[in-house]
Amino acid sequence: VRVEVKKQDPFSIVSNEMSTLAKNIARIVGSGHPTLNRVSSYYFEADGKKIRPLIVLLLSRAVSCIPESKRNRIEIDRYDVLDQKEYEGTPKSMLFAGKSALESISPLNILHGINPSLILNPLTRANLPLPDFEDSAVNNEILPKQRRLAEVVEMIHTASLLHDDVIDFSDSRRGRPSGNVAFTNKMAILAGDFLLGRASVELGRLRNSEVVELMSTSIANLVEGEFMQLKNTVLQPDITMVEGNPTPIPEATGKVPTEISEYSVPGAIVDGKRIITHEENVNAAFDYYLHKTYLKTAALISKSSRSTAILAGCQEEVINNCYRFGRNLGLCFQIVDDMLDYTTTAEQLGKPAGADLQLGLATAPILYAWKNDPSLGPLIARNFSKPGDVETAKTAVIKNDGVEKTRVLASKYRDQALEALRTLPESGARSVLEFVTNSVLTRTK
Numbered sequence: 001v002r003v004e005v006k007k008q009d010p011f012s013i014v015s016n017e018m019s020t021l022a023k024n025i026a027r028i029v030g031s032g033h034p035t036l037n038r039v040s041s042y043y044f045e046a047d048g049k050k051i052r053p054l055i056v057l058l059l060s061r062a063v064s065c066i067p068e069s070k071r072n073r074i075e076i077d078r079y080d081v082l083d084q085k086e087y088e089g090t091p092k093s094m095l096f097a098g099k100s101a102l103e104s105i106s107p108l109n110i111l112h113g114i115n116p117s118l119i120l121n122p123l124t125r126a127n128l129p130l131p132d133f134e135d136s137a138v139n140n141e142i143l144p145k146q147r148r149l150a151e152v153v154e155m156i157h158t159a160s161l162l163h164d165d166v167i168d169f170s171d172s173r174r175g176r177p178s179g180n181v182a183f184t185n186k187m188a189i190l191a192g193d194f195l196l197g198r199a200s201v202e203l204g205r206l207r208n209s210e211v212v213e214l215m216s217t218s219i220a221n222l223v224e225g226e227f228m229q230l231k232n233t234v235l236q237p238d239i240t241m242v243e244g245n246p247t248p249i250p251e252a253t254g255k256v257p258t259e260i261s262e263y264s265v266p267g268a269i270v271d272g273k274r275i276i277t278h279e280e281n282v283n284a285a286f287d288y289y290l291h292k293t294y295l296k297t298a299a300l301i302s303k304s305s306r307s308t309a310i311l312a313g314c315q316e317e318v319i320n321n322c323y324r325f326g327r328n329l330g331l332c333f334q335i336v337d338d339m340l341d342y343t344t345t346a347e348q349l350g351k352p353a354g355a356d357l358q359l360g361l362a363t364a365p366i367l368y369a370w371k372n373d374p375s376l377g378p379l380i381a382r383n384f385s386k387p388g389d390v391e392t393a394k395t396a397v398i399k400n401d402g403v404e405k406t407r408v409l410a411s412k413y414r415d416q417a418l419e420a421l422r423t424l425p426e427s428g429a430r431s432v433l434e435f436v437t438n439s440v441l442t443r444t445k
């Protein structure tokens, strides 16, 4: 007997939510000014990867499969239930059934063993398409608050891209002229600010101060990460690193040698202070790079993953595992991004390639090359600003297998993300998340 295996799109378990997401964002970013509307919605019109909201939605489903007994931080979801556009078309009777069900929640019926999640979101439940995967738990729901969180995350991310393209002098994004080119720097910056403002409104409406705190921190983290990248000269490779002061500011130490060779002897004593070894120096540079990477990319993904579990009322351990998953996935994602900058074409990426060296940025591939070849230190220190530096760096990356080593680094974070993910109960949503996690490493754009 041949068993017919039905081929299914793994993403179909959140495809409805993903299209609702686009519609809701379009509604949220409406303003009274037609040009502002055009700029604010510009990046949403092109096809982005939408990986951040995808993770929030899939993770929402995955944590809903955790048995109720292990979800003791019950979040009563009263959010906007009755006036959400996404429920248009829902029969009135059902709406009222939903309302009375919400009102019937009391500590008493929770005590009497009535599964609160069964009555928390009757509307969501009624509207949900059946999942394509057999889920292990009866619950398979995404809370309205989690959907809104997915929208907030995508809006914060898009705001940061509008700003990022100004900072990076980019001319393209998602296969189109970037916002700064299409509308001017000023409008791109203001539209980014506007998106942040509207995202904050939506965030506040979640009425969950812990989530507001987390997501606001992630906005601050984006800026901190971007600043670390802007000022990466704080770390002067091969020069002013002295013991006990891992990231000295050259201006503060008053000592910025111009010739690396002066101080390049490992362990040399200069002015009574030991100059750190090349290995220590490389390690410090990697620490700096990874911390920057966490702030600029992984913070938003990890904190939204954490928030997803908080909104589901999960226990601390589950919340921490979701955070760990998001953190490692985010690090993997950005390290792969930095790798693609070396390996792919602008056409494939839909945005400039080979941009990092041009911008003076030392990411993992060149740091690995420098580890093998200390003579690259001065180039990194001067942000590849001398004619020929960029070419020398590219050649060094190839010669020292910088790209391959970067891929190994990314795969280490992918493995840690998978490990954290596998602490959640088995479910269709978890399988799709595993698939997404693996795709982050193998992606080409």
Ligand code: FPP
Pocket (backbone or CB within 6 Å): 156, 159, 160, 161, 163, 164, 165, 167, 168, 170, 192, 193, 196, 219, 222, 223, 226, 296, 297, 337, 351
């Ligand atoms: C893309 O990185 C950019 C980021 C991940 C974050 C950018 C953050 C800011 C500009 C801070 C301002 C933040 C807000 C919230 C307005 P990339 O330049 O390496 O990638 P790319 O190749 O996609 O441009």
Ligand code: MG
Pocket (backbone or CB within 6 Å): 164, 167, 168
């Ligand atoms: Mg950038």
Ligand code: MG
Pocket (backbone or CB within 6 Å): 164, 165, 168, 170
């Ligand atoms: Mg950029």
